[in-house]
Amino acid sequence: MKLLLIALLIIFTETQAHADWLSVCHNQPASVIQKKNNDRIAYYFSPDESVTLLQITKKPLEIQCKQIEVGISGGDILWAGFAPNVTPNMTNIALQGSTKDERFLVSEVILPDVANVATEENSIQKKTSGQVNHSKPLSRSAWFWSPDLWIDTPEKIFDVTSKFGINRIYISILTLHGEVSHATELHKFIQSAHFHGVQVWAVLGDPRAIMNEGVSAFLSATAAYTAFNNEAIPTGRLKGLQLDIEPYLIPGYLQNPEAWLSRYADVINNIHRTAPALQIDIVVPFWFDPDTPQVASMLGNVTDSINRITVMDYRTDPAQIMHFATPFLNWGMHNRKAIDIALETLPMVQEDRRHYRQADAGELLQLQVGGQSVLILLKDVYKHNESIMSYRYTYTRIIDGTDISFFKTKGAFKELMTPLEAELNLWPSFSGLAIHGLDQW
Structure with a gap:
């Protein structure tokens, strides 16, 4: 014992x-x-x-x-x-x-x-008529993230825009000491894009933009874009600025979403005040439901500062794409804002x-x-x-990402674009499709 x-x-x-x-x-x-x-x-x-x-x-x-x-x-x-x-x-x-x-x-x-169950009313609330507005011009947009593309090989960009009918592109533009880097090349590229019928927008993306360290860099870049436009001829100017900030990626966002979204709105409004002549587009994920109080409040705070919203509706099932697009298209219709629906074509990391x-x-x-x-x-x-x-x-x-991205079904993706655009065009707020990953095709 x-x-x-x-x-x-x-x-x-x-x-x-x-x-x-x-x-x-x-x-x-x-x-x-x-x-x-x-x-x-x-x-x-x-x-x-x-x-x-x-x-x-x-x-x-x-x-x-x-x-x-x-x-x-x-x-x-x-x-x-x-x-x-x-x-x-x-x-x-x-x-x-x-x-x-x-x-x-x-x-x-x-x-x-347990809560995110679509109601029948929300699922069918759309359009004001039920008829496709054939007179409304639709856009197709795409991202080209590497500055080397527009600096060194712009012809590759225009090959893609021609092949897919792209008429708006978002490009990364580096700045240094408050000035646009490679300003001469950028001016020449934008003029060439104008000749090809393509709008050029700058894109800025970093969750740290809603923190003190990052917001100053965004405001400095925005001021540089404005200065560039002031020096350029009309056909050589940036058309707008897309903000792909993704505040929910900040560690701690879920601890206090309301406070972080308030900071996010402040950044958007400050950028608009810095560059009032630039159109502003904000990128949000499909689950950023505008019908929820927190997101609705944030969108209400920035409505006067933005011109459009691009929704990362990263799904491959057409029914799901339509389902997740609906709340944003309704919001855009009620607030007179253009809504682009973005689809993914890049390979996904298997998890x-x-x-x-x-x-x-x-x-x-x-x-x-x-x-x-x-x-x-x-x-x-x-x-x-x-x-x-x-x-x-x-x-x-x-x-494996096959329900998120079309990277394994590019043929099906090409066939889907036109009928999907027709269905989405039932909403007056629908502006067009945005395609992520074409710069890697």
């Missing part, structure tokens, strides 16, 4: 020795994420640009952090992250990502969809979608630390206690 008690004591002691401390540290300076820290497993920005860290350490931290002792060690963790929308009543969770260096890099946390179901023990843990909901994915099954919710792995689905 004595030997048994000693053995149990040894096991208990070893278990405690491997029980690390999980901590959440708020209000850290932004510079903290630039420092090497092997204990840091996740972080996010607050709208004031302070940082919240999630760390796992061998000993409790002496600084002011909220922390709990957990029966796992840092070496047990495949991935961890903040999950503000995860609640204990959710019985299913899926993690999508890829494995690298014995870690699972999660690109998306997928929760049960695994791992599904987990709530159980007494599992590899995926959901717990509260300092008022924060945290998800931790472990290498092995963990027996949960009362303060930790466990989810057990059930199966994996391979996501």
Whole structure:
């Protein structure tokens, strides 16, 4: 009996020795994420640009952090992250990502969809007449991201625009010290595009534009585009500026979407004030539903600053494309804004979608630390206690991108464009299709 008690004591002691401390540290300076820290497993920005860290350490931290002792060690963790929308009543969770260096890099946390159910009214609300407006000219647009294309090989761009009937292009234009780089080449290219019947727009894209560090760069570039246009002849001017900012990619967006969207709107309005003569187009994903209060408020704040919206309606099923386009086309109709529907043709990175179901023990843990909901994915099954919710792995689905991009069905894509345009043209707000990836064909 004595030997048994000693053995149990040894096991208990070893278990405690491997029980690390999980901590959440708020209000850290932004510079903290630039420092090497092997204990840091996740972080996010607050709208004031302070940082919240999630760390796992061998000993409790002496600084002011909220922390709990957990029966796992840092070496047990495949991935961890903040999950503000995860609640204990959710019985299913899926993690999508890829494995690298014995870690699972999660690109998306997928929760049960209990609210986003399209109503019949929303599904059929469209157009004012039901007749296609054949007199309305439709556009086809495309992106050409590399400046080398328009600087060195503009003929390649015009080959694509001719082949696909493209009459508006978005190009990356570098600036330096408040001036457009390669201004002579740009002026010549825009004049050539005018000859080919193609509008040229500048495109700027970076989520950091809604942070102090990034917004100044965007405003400087916008001012440079305005100065360029002021120097150019009418047929050599940029037609507009597209903002592909994607604020939801900022770590911490989901913690406070309303505040981040407010900053996003401020950036758009400031850019418009900097370049009032330039048309402004904003790019949004299809799930940025304008019928939701937060997005509706943001769009209301920028309505006077924008001319059009390009919706990344990245789906290959025509029914889904139409379904996700509907709310934006309705919004555009009511607000007199042009709506472009964008489709993807680039190859997608293959990812695994791992599904987990709530159980007494599992590899995926959901717990509260300092008022924060945290998800931790472990290498092995963990027996949960009362303060930790466990989810057990059930199966994996391979996501190869074929429902998102036409990269494997380019022939079908070409055949789809014309009938899809006809269907979308039932809305007066529909302006045309935008095709992403043609610069890689």
